[in-house]
Amino acid sequence: MALIARIYAWLTREEGQGMVEYGLILALIAVVVIVGLTALGGNIRSLFENIAGQIASP
Numbered sequence: 001m002a003l004i005a006r007i008y009a010w011l012t013r014e015e016g017q018g019m020v021e022y023g024l025i026l027a028l029i030a031v032v033v034i035v036g037l038t039a040l041g042g043n044i045r046s047l048f049e050n051i052a053g054q055i056a057s058p
Helices: 002-011 017-056
Strands: none
Touching: none
């Protein structure tokens, strides 16, 4: 009986559940950042080129 109780306790552990949740949140944030940068990439590039042009011109 003790062996069955140990196996059941091992199978129902929730210790790793928090890490999985953090991993899923991190993956979601990465997807949002990638989509945002893809959508705004051209605008951000032109903004930095404009700033660089203003700094470079005497």
